[in-house]
Amino acid sequence: MLSPKQLKEKESQEILESLENISPSQTSQEKHQAKLEKLENVLLQRQESKQRIQKILEIPKRSMREQAMQKLRKKIYKGGETLGIIPTQSSLHLWTYFLV
Numbered sequence: 001m002l003s004p005k006q007l008k009e010k011e012s013q014e015i016l017e018s019l020e021n022i023s024p025s026q027t028s029q030e031k032h033q034a035k036l037e038k039l040e041n042v043l044l045q046r047q048e049s050k051q052r053i054q055k056i057l058e059i060p061k062r063s064m065r066e067q068a069m070q071k072l073r074k075k076i077y078k079g080g081e082t083l084g085i086i087p088t089q090s091s092l093h094l095w096t097y098f099l100v
Helices: 004-021 029-057 062-082 089-099
Strands: none
Touching (some): 004 029, 029 062
């Protein structure tokens, strides 16, 4: 069984492969372009989240690190609400874990 981090890496790899393998026809080219842009945005958001978490983990004091993680969790919670997904408090920890 793969760890959550390995699952995320595998999913990212599959997205990259799907980006390379898409060969749209003339009529559905716009739909495929929209899918490509959406997938690219997802990958960029993941990379940005990884960078934010990495910066947080570099903070020397534990209390400051925990405060920064709480702020990130609140942002994730608000982002989930805008997407129509309302995460529970326990799932927020998992979300930040999967972003790493």
